[in-house]
Amino acid sequence: ESDNDRITAPKAPVTSDEFADEIREQLKYTQGVTPQQATASDVYVAAAAAVRRHLVDAWMKTQKDMVSGDTKAVGYLSAEFLMGKQLSNALLNAGLTEQFDDAVKTLGFEPQQIVDAEYEPG
Numbered sequence: 204e205s206d207n208d209r210i211t212a213p214k215a216p217v218t219s220d221e222f223a224d225e226i227r228e229q230l231k232y233t234q235g236v237t238p239q240q241a242t243a244s245d246v247y248v249a250a251a252a253a254v255r256r257h258l259v260d261a262w263m264k265t266q267k268d269m270v271s272g273d274t275k276a277v278g279y280l281s282a283e284f285l286m287g288k289q290l291s292n293a294l295l296n297a298g299l300t301e302q303f304d305d306a307v308k309t310l311g312f313e314p315q316q317i318v319d320a321e322y323e324p325g
Contacts, residue, residue: 216257216298219305225253226306238310246312247320250303251290257297288321 217225229249230241241249268274294300304314 217302219302219309222253222299222302223306223309225256226250226310229253241310243312243316243320246307246310247290247317250307250317251293251321254290254293254297254299254303257299258293286324288318288323290321291318 226246226249227238229252230236230238230245233252234241234245234249236245269276291300294303303317307314307317
């Protein structure tokens with residue numbers, strides 16, 4: 204396996220400033236607003252898109268492994284299970300929680316404002 208094929212424990216892939224830049228880029232190109240114009244909802248969407256970029260490589264590796272037939276999967280279906288909000292979990296899995304907290308503060312928001320802007324699925 205190459206280094207690109209290995210999945211490792213979450214680590215800080217970027218600094219807080221770099222993650223703030225990623226959110227600003229998403230605000231501009233995904234939401235079409237400046238950081239000064241952005242609402243908490245805009246920042247939520249931008250942050251979710253930014254963290255997704257950090258999760259995609261591991262997700263693609265998992266998909267490749269599943270298709271190769273070298274893995275087994277167990278499924279569980281429950282009508283009572285609701286996923287709930289996902290941003291905080293995605294940040295944790297990507298190792299970006301602290302960077303997110305710092306980044307949104309530089310944009311003038313409290314982290315909890317952005318987490319609360321996520322729509323509750325279900």
